[in-house]
Amino acid sequence: MxxxxxxxxxxxxxxxxxxxxxxxxxxxxxxxxxxxxxxxxxxxxxxxxxxxxxxxxxxxxxxxxxxxxxxxxxxxxxxxxxxxxxxxxxxxxxxxxxFKQSTLIQGAFYGLRPASTALIAAAGFNFMFHDLINTSVYNGLQSLHAVINIKALIFSVVLYVIMQHRLFKHLHPVVFIAFSAIIGILFSF
Amino acid sequence: MQVLLDLFITFAKIGAITFGGGYAMLPILQREVVEKKQWVTNEDVMDYYAIGQTTPGIIAINTATFIGQKTKGTFGGIAATLGVVFPSLIIISIIAYFLNAVSDSALLSSAFSGIRVSVYILILQAVLKLWKKAVIDRVGLIIFTIVFLLAVITSYSPVYFVVFAGVLGVISFRFLNKAVK
Incomplete structure (x- = not known):
């Protein structure tokens, strides 16, 4: 077994x-x-x-x-x-x-780096899209309210702005994760 | 031995605070392995993610093995990999044991509604850090745009995109080198 x-x-x-x-x-x-x-x-x-x-x-x-x-x-x-x-x-x-020095490998990575970054960006985007937009509800008639998760949208903007501030910029990611868990408990998106 | 232990502990820490798999691991990886320990560079991380998405096995493991290998050879690769799975083994075994108590908790699901937001905002932040190193010229911008759009719109395996970008990279690299000469 x-x-x-x-x-x-x-x-x-x-x-x-x-x-x-x-x-x-x-x-x-x-x-x-x-x-x-x-x-x-x-x-x-x-x-x-x-x-x-x-x-x-x-x-x-x-x-x-x-x-x-x-x-x-x-x-x-x-x-x-x-x-x-x-x-x-x-x-x-x-x-x-x-084979690090070969132009073949160097060329391959020259192309791979932007592709790799794009794939990560796409994964993040899909993640964000499914969290913020509830496509299953949409039928063309309902208000945007039902489709967009407004609370989560506001929080994601707020969180992004906070992260750019020089006081918080260098904090460990886990701090933001813990903070978001607390916000989630308080406001429940 | 010291380095191996350090690799194991660092990756166990990364495994313990990563929510949502290989992509969500990126910001924490940048913080711990690139900025703090300086075992690898941001360029290395991009390369490992590209390869990690194309080769068999899940991305988080492939990337951990790569970084460990680069730092301390074969045993480094094994130490980093064991480290990254260690917290899962413990946490999941406990949860699997007590599942019913956990899965119905409203408190926990609210907490995760918040955590989800932090995960994609952190990924966005991590991508912006990689961007400066990855998209260095027009070719890079073109590859980024094509792959991003295709990956968002279609559901093809990333393997195709990675192979496509690799080939395009080789061709344009040759071409650019000739142009310089």
Missing amino acids: LLTLYIEFFKTGLFAVGGGLATLPFLYDLSDRYGWFSYEQLADMIAVSESTPGAIGVNMATYAGFSTAGLPGAIMATFGLVSPSIIIIIILAHILER
């Missing part, structure tokens, strides 16, 4: 490319094939993984492993998930180190 967990999550880590949610289809597949957890449990896992600290993919693996076989299961699933990354990235890092 533990070995199967390790192998299955090793496969997930090997074939899931991208962020943590890329592991989702693999988890549905595991649910179908082994019945380790139900689709409902999987929905709970996503909610918990997204709202607790840590990478979502790791959280999901830990959760799935734990609900299947307790703490040992959690450890095996998580190690399974990260093993392919460790192997592939370390090999890749050595290769890059060796």
Whole structure:
């Protein structure tokens, strides 16, 4: 059982490319094939993984492993998930180190850096869009009130302005996260 | 050994305060690893994110492995990775044990409605820091704009965008080098 967990999550880590949610289809597949957890449990896992600290993919693996076989299961699933990354990235890092001076690699990174920044910006934008705009409500008739999360919009502007101030600029991100949690409790967006 | 322990602890800290996965990790990573420890530069971080999104495995892990490897070789990569997953193992195991008490808490869900805002504002801030290093000329601006728009509008895997940008980078780099000569 533990070995199967390790192998299955090793496969997930090997074939899931991208962020943590890329592991989702693999988890549905595991649910179908082994019945380790139900689709409902999987929905709970996503909610918990997204709202607790840590990478979502790791959280999901830990959760799935734990609900299947307790703490040992959690450890095996998580190690399974990260093993392919460790192997592939370390090999890749050595290769890059060796060919750092080649114009091919330099050219590739010249193109990759703006693309990488754009992908991060797009992820942030999508995140913001789904939090501020409730597209499911929109039918062309309702007022903007129902569609836009005004409280969250105001708070995001306020938070951004606060962050630019020289008094707060150099604070650790966790300070802003904690502050936002308190504001969230007080005003509930 | 000292460095390995430092890597483990630093990444455990990063894992413990990152809400929302690899992208949300970026601002904390910049703070801890680029500014405080100075193990890598902002350019390195961009490269790792580009590769981390194209290679198998989840971005947060790939990036942690990369930074650890760069700092202290293979064992550094392993130490950083174990560090970043360590808080998840503990926190999730506890939550999975007591799930029902936690998932229905109205207090917690209000807190997260606030945290979500801070996550994307922090990502915005982190992107602005990268921007100065990434978009250094017109080619960079073009690549940024195309990839940003496609990534927002379509739902293609980032793998395609990264490959496209890499190829475009190689071609224009060759071309620019020739032009200079």
